[in-house]
Amino acid sequence: MTIGTSIFLIALGAILAFAVNATVAGISIQTAGVILLAVGALGLVIGLFMLSRRPSEADGTAYEDRPLYR
Numbered sequence: 077m078t079i080g081t082s083i084f085l086i087a088l089g090a091i092l093a094f095a096v097n098a099t100v101a102g103i104s105i106q107t108a109g110v111i112l113l114a115v116g117a118l119g120l121v122i123g124l125f126m127l128s129r130r131p132s133e134a135d136g137t138a139y140e141d142r143p144l145y146r
Contacts, residue, residue, distance in 0.1 A: 077119040079127070085116030 092109030099105070 077123060079120060079123045082116045082119035082123055085112050085119065087116075089113035089116055 089109045089112030093106050093113060094109070096105050096109070
């Protein structure tokens with residue numbers, strides 16, 4: 077899950093949890109919104125963690141370009 081998808085899920089969950097007053101038989105829209113909020117937040121944390129673990133040239137751990145030998 078990308079960071080953009082996580083932010084979208086958080087926004088959609090917040091809308092469903094706090095702004096929608098409609099009722100649907102068999103499902104609680106507010107509960108679905110809270111679940112989407114939680115999944116989006118978890119995805120955002122995991123996405124940011126994975127982004128911070130990516131090697132970069134600044135810390136010297138980047139992969140070097142090596143010539144191809146045939």
